Amino acid sequence: xxxxxxxxxxxxxxxxxxxxxxxxxxxxxxxxxxxxxxxxxxxxxxxxxxxxxxxxxxxxxxxxxxxxxxxxxxxxxxxxxxxxxxxxxxxxxxxxxxxxxxxxxxxxxxxxx
DNA sequence: GTTTTGACGGAGA
DNA sequence: TTCTCCGCCAAAA
Numbered sequence: 120x121x122x123x124x125x126x127x128x129x130x131x132x133x134x135x136x137x138x139x140x141x142x143x144x145x146x147x148x149x150x151x152x153x154x155x156x157x158x159x160x161x162x163x164x165x166x167x168x169x170x171x172x173x174x175x176x177x178x179x180x181x182x183x184x185x186x187x188x189x190x191x192x193x194x195x196x197x198x199x200x201x202x203x204x205x206x207x208x209x210x211x212x213x214x215x216x217x218x219x220x221x222x223x224x225x226x227x228x229x230x231x232x
Numbered sequence: 233g234t235t236t237t238g239a240c241g242g243a244g245a
Numbered sequence: 246t247t248c249t250c251c252g253c254c255a256a257a258a
Binding site: 122123124156157158159160161164 | 255
């Protein structure tokens with residue numbers, strides 16, 4: 120294994136990320152929780168080493184921002200998917216994806232809270 | 233075996 | 246609300 124986490128966990132992480140629908144985003148912490156990873160940092164390592172073939176652009180920080188070196192690509196790809204980003208920050212309130220929701224949710228429901 | 237670094241998160245100022 | 250500092254897990258030097 121390339122990482123310190125079991126292959127199964129890495130596989131699960133990849134599966135979770137691959138499952139993120141276009142136009143939605145998740146945080147590293149969310150992926151870590153869904154994939155049962157030890158921490159959110161390992162997600163970054165997984166993406167760095169074996170995330171080339173994954174929609175890594177849909178994974179961002181808990182505060183809605185992204186890392187400096189990826190900022191350009193991230194924003195460009197997300198914008199192409201319909202995710203509005205303001206000043207390098209994505210509105211998690213409206214674009215955060217829940218694994219329990221298989222189908223897209225009406226945007227009108229997102230603003231209820 | 234210890235220190236540094238990284239695609240992070242959360243609390244505090 | 247934004248910026249900073251500390252804690253976290255694992256890899257590389």
